[in-house]
Amino acid sequence: MKIEFRNIHKRFGAVHANNDVSFIVPTGKIYGLIGENGAGKSTLMKQLSGYFSSDSGQILLDDRPVKIVSPADAVRQGIGMLHQDPLDFPPMRLLENFMTACNHGVILPQSAALKAFNDLCKQFDFDLDPNAFVNEVTVGERQQLEIIRLLWLGVRTLILDEPTTGISAIQKVKLFQTLKKLAQQGMSILFVSHKLEDVQELCGELAVLKRGVLVGTLTAPFDERKMVQLMFDQAFELHPRSDVPLGDSALDLKDVTIVEGPNRMEHANLQVRKGEVIGIAGLEGSGQRLLMQSCAGLLRPLSGYTAINGIDLSGKGYPFFEQNGVAFLPADRLVEGLVSGMTIAEHAVLLAQKEKRPEGKGLFINWKAAIEESDSRIKDFRIKGRPESTVNSLSGGNQQRTQLALLPAKISVLIMEHPTRGLDIESANYIWDKLLKRRDQGACILYSSADLDEILQYSDRVLVCFANRIHAIVPRKELSSEDLGYLIGGKSLSDLKSLAM
Numbered sequence: 028m029k030i031e032f033r034n035i036h037k038r039f040g041a042v043h044a045n046n047d048v049s050f051i052v053p054t055g056k057i058y059g060l061i062g063e064n065g066a067g068k069s070t071l072m073k074q075l076s077g078y079f080s081s082d083s084g085q086i087l088l089d090d091r092p093v094k095i096v097s098p099a100d101a102v103r104q105g106i107g108m109l110h111q112d113p114l115d116f117p118p119m120r121l122l123e124n125f126m127t128a129c130n131h132g133v134i135l136p137q138s139a140a141l142k143a144f145n146d147l148c149k150q151f152d153f154d155l156d157p158n159a160f161v162n163e164v165t166v167g168e169r170q171q172l173e174i175i176r177l178l179w180l181g182v183r184t185l186i187l188d189e190p191t192t193g194i195s196a197i198q199k200v201k202l203f204q205t206l207k208k209l210a211q212q213g214m215s216i217l218f219v220s221h222k223l224e225d226v227q228e229l230c231g232e233l234a235v236l237k238r239g240v241l242v243g244t245l246t247a248p249f250d251e252r253k254m255v256q257l258m259f260d261q262a263f264e265l266h267p268r269s270d271v272p273l274g275d276s277a278l279d280l281k282d283v284t285i286v287e288g289p290n291r292m293e294h295a296n297l298q299v300r301k302g303e304v305i306g307i308a309g310l311e312g313s314g315q316r317l318l319m320q321s322c323a324g325l326l327r328p329l330s331g332y333t334a335i336n337g338i339d340l341s342g343k344g345y346p347f348f349e350q351n352g353v354a355f356l357p358a359d360r361l362v363e364g365l366v367s368g369m370t371i372a373e374h375a376v377l378l379a380q381k382e383k384r385p386e387g388k389g390l391f392i393n394w395k396a397a398i399e400e401s402d403s404r405i406k407d408f409r410i411k412g413r414p415e416s417t418v419n420s421l422s423g424g425n426q427q428r429t430q431l432a433l434l435p436a437k438i439s440v441l442i443m444e445h446p447t448r449g450l451d452i453e454s455a456n457y458i459w460d461k462l463l464k465r466r467d468q469g470a471c472i473l474y475s476s477a478d479l480d481e482i483l484q485y486s487d488r489v490l491v492c493f494a495n496r497i498h499a500i501v502p503r504k505e506l507s508s509e510d511l512g513y514l515i516g517g518k519s520l521s522d523l524k525s526l527a528m
């Protein structure tokens with residue numbers, strides 16, 4: 028089935044997630060859709076599969092303009108999507124799941140469904156047990172189940188959104204074989220990915236999205252340099268940075284493994300010295316969040332050694348890290364950072380209590396002192412708010428300024444997720460000025476950002492997470508934005524060296 032996107036627009040509030048996207052996916056091909064996090068890939072695919080409607084623009088199937096009103100409607104029109112985010116699976120057997128949403132019009136006897144199930148498994152060499160429970164099988168097996176289910180429903184276009192995340196190497200080989208076979212049989216396949224290798228292996232053509240805009244289409248064999256150039260921003264000025272001498276080791280990780288639900292960070296080794304700034308890059312879910320949370324004592328690693336300023340804190344909780352000078356500014360300012368409903372002055376009291384300053388001591392809170400104190404912090408950090416303003420009434424930029432204003436006086440390790448996400452340039456620069464002052468006073472800084480410019484601009488070293496590991500740690504001076512793009516996409520440093528030749 029030929030698919031055409033024509034001038035598709037989709038907004039979420041201020042975010043223009045798809046901005047005038049037009050391209051054609053030919054019949055019987057595996058077509059790649061690539062772009063960094065937040066580029067708008069899933070949003071576009073969800074319009075084709077009936078989960079979202081477009082704000083404007085048209086989708087044409089075999090040159091016929093269509094309206095796709097729901098996922099079931101999409102399936103009726105021949106389009107099925109495998110999702111990036113695992114859907115909730117009730118404790119249902121594989122065969123029962125296979126039979127759900129069946130639109131064959133009649134209620135088939137279970138024996139017929141079982142036959143279809145087995146035939147399809149055989150055809151694609153899937154080893155699925157129809158009586159196993161869906162919530163107990165692996166991600167890869169659920170994916171196989173979903174593929175045969177959609178095939179049985181008669182789809183002629185299959186959308187896979189980041190399908191190689193969370194499946195084993197063997198399952199990936201099988202998935203790729205299946206997709207190639209399906210394309211040969213005339214199925215159109217849309218393959219969404221940020222992994223250069225995967226699209227290189229699989230796709231004949233691809234489209235690149237950046238910040239909602241289609242920035243290019245390419246034909247195989249793909250020039251990886253070109254892919255990376257299209258995916259990531261190129262032109263920016265590198266800010267020269269003052270060379271603050273590095274001090275002793277502030278943070279040490281040796282072979283740290285962290286597991287939280289389905290997320291992992293395995294065998295992390297890292298040493299950060301006083302005065303050093305480490306930018307952490309990687310696509311969402313590559314393990315960086317776990318790494319940062321464990322460095323702050325917010326998650327207990329399964330194994331490994333963690334020390335702050337040479338003091339062994341392995342297995343200890345957040346209070347110990349806090350006492351030893353670790354501060355953590357989470358991405359979710361209002362959920363984990365600030366207490367919604369509390370005022371700036373109340374936060375200042377909490378801080379005074381934590382730091383055991385006189386204003387915070389004793390039975391009675393000295394409100395006059397607390398208000399004066401927060402007033403001076405508000406001025407110092409140019410927060411648009413008052414001591415009695417609740418933090419949830421502040422804008423995002425002012426919430427971030429408030430978090431910074433409320434950092435304890437003594438910090439040796441400052442860990443931040445997306446410190447300037449959602450802020451205007453002026454606020455972002457201001458916040459970095461304040462952060463670098465902390466660095467100049469001897470704190471080391473670890474921060475994550477999805478903005479490669481921000482990573483390259485402020486880091487001394489760049490740490491890249493990929494597939495639940497620290498994939499590379501590279502001195503900033505040796506790293507171009509292009510190479511950073513490659514590393515984030517899973518290329519290794521040695522690949523880059525050979526590319527350069």
Ligand SMILES: Nc1ncnc2c1ncn2[C@@H]1O[C@H](COP(=O)(O)OP(=O)(O)O)[C@@H](O)[C@H]1O
Pocket residue numbers: 039042044062063064065066067068069070071
């Ligand atoms: N349901 C939603 N509500 C609000 N914003 C959304 C929603 N879905 C996606 N977005 C935003 O749209 C942009 C594109 O997201 P998405 O399509 O998921 O990107 P990608 O799949 O390329 O990583 C992002 O800024 C994201 O935050």
Ligand SMILES: [Mg+2]
Pocket residue numbers: 068069070111188
């Ligand atoms: Mg996505």
